[in-house]
Amino acid sequence: MSEPVPVAVPRKGRPLEAVLERIAAVGPDDRLDGLADRVSNTLRYEKAVTKGRVDAEDGPYERLTEYSDPEDPQQPEFTLLRDDRDGKPRRIVFDAATVDLGEVTLKLVGREEPFRALRTHEFALGFDSADLVLEEVVGIRAGGLGQIADINDRIDPVDTDVRVVNGLGDTVYHTLMGRPEGIEPGTDLDRDFVAEYEGSLCISPRYERLVTAVLGTDALEGVEFVYPNADEEEEAAIARTGLGVYLTVTGSTAREHGLVVGEHLFPSETVLMRNAAEHDPRVECALDAIAVESPSSEIRV
Template identity: 80%
Template sequence: MTDPVPVAVPRKGRPLEAVLERFAAVTDGERLDRLADDVSNTLRYEKAVTKGSVEADEGPYERLAEYSDPATPAEPEFTLLRDDRDGKPRRIVFDAATVELGDVTVKLVGREEPFRALRTHEFALGFDSADLVLEEVVEIRESGLGTIADINDRIDPVDTDVRVVTGLGDTVYHTLMGRQDRRDPNTTFDREYLTDYEGPLCISPRYERLVTAVLGTDALDGVEFVYPDAHEEEEGAIARFGLGVYLTVTGSTAREHGLSVGEHLFPSETVLMRNAAETEESVSRVLRALEREAADSEIRV
């Protein structure tokens, strides 16, 4: 029997749900739909337990034993990790599942940082946030970038063999927004606005490189990165400084802070990646099956 093709996936959250939904979408039958629902429901419940909004009837080891059956490869497995929140609470996260994808068997393997696992050649295929690719390997240039399709052109082949194949469409956006009362009539907070702007730009502390890659160094000439205070809402900090970049879906909370939502600068999206140095035919079969759903997508690289 041929060994399953290992694919690195996130352990929890929206990116993992997007991956499971993609596998379900390209497969006939209900089994992967049930897998996606079971894993998503389990992890949402465990997130609520970790945050303290739900009190579990049993301890984490008892719940883990209930969720996982390593003797049944067709069922998902979970594992227990220490969360990075205050107090380092234990959290149950996705560990692995074996699925049939057309004519190839795939083993989904949970990793904290799937992108880095591909960079070190632990996996040929994997899924992770496009944000992490921008934060780590995309070249900084004078001009910015605005689409998933732009990423590969800005990856130095000397730096990594990993390339983006396609996005999964679970999109929220890094969005430019600012105080309505500081915007001139008939103007929009967009890239053009930034070309003449000088002053503070509020961002999350870990996004300096990402925002620089997205906007380009020319647009940031005369701009100073500033950051929210500890425990301060990002929208509130942007309102305090006047202009900023924040991840948003609807922008409703931003408007409650008196902010005008401007240009969607870049999609924060889960992406399928491959290590181009890994050329096994089984890897190509997995890619062909996964890309079937994305063949007509505008976000396909």
């Protein structure tokens, strides 16, 4: 087996599952499907334990020993982290796995913030949420971000060498939502509506820069960002405010709160990224193996 190419990946959740599905899809046999299933099932169980939905018979260290086999490089490894919820409970998350794709071998390495690991040149390749790219490095302009392909054009090369390659298709959307009584009949709830709107716009605090980049500063003149109260559902906060932006797949929960679901402003999707300053034939070979286009992806770069 050749020396593995290190690839930074998320430690848990939907983004990690999307990465494992991509790796399994480009693998030479169905063995990597088994790896994806094992990691995903383990972490779903551990999430249920962390959330208190399941009572584990063994403690976290016993479970960690059961899950990991450091003597077998073909098996996934897990590790313990402190969750950031009240009480800082311990949570078992993905640590690493070596995957043989035939012409190249990858070492998937779990990171809390893969994008930042690429920014510091710790890795040449990695996967993370497109949201984080917008939150950190995409330039704010008067006009909004109209197409996902514009992401790389909005990244200042002085700021970072990281570029988006393509998306994995695990798409949910930052969607405009509002109370129907605040929308004139025949009016579309879209970017143009926001451009004419003055008042409060409810968003998650972490997405202030993202929403600004997507809508543009011109459209946000006269708009004040407000945020959900502690322990308040985002859809409920938007219903209380009258207008807002929130992540959604189908919009069913928003409709349960009496909201109209408007334009999908921006797809939130796991993306493959590379540090363009890192030049290595092994990295190029790895990129050729994993940079396949997903037909369900909204990312077209």
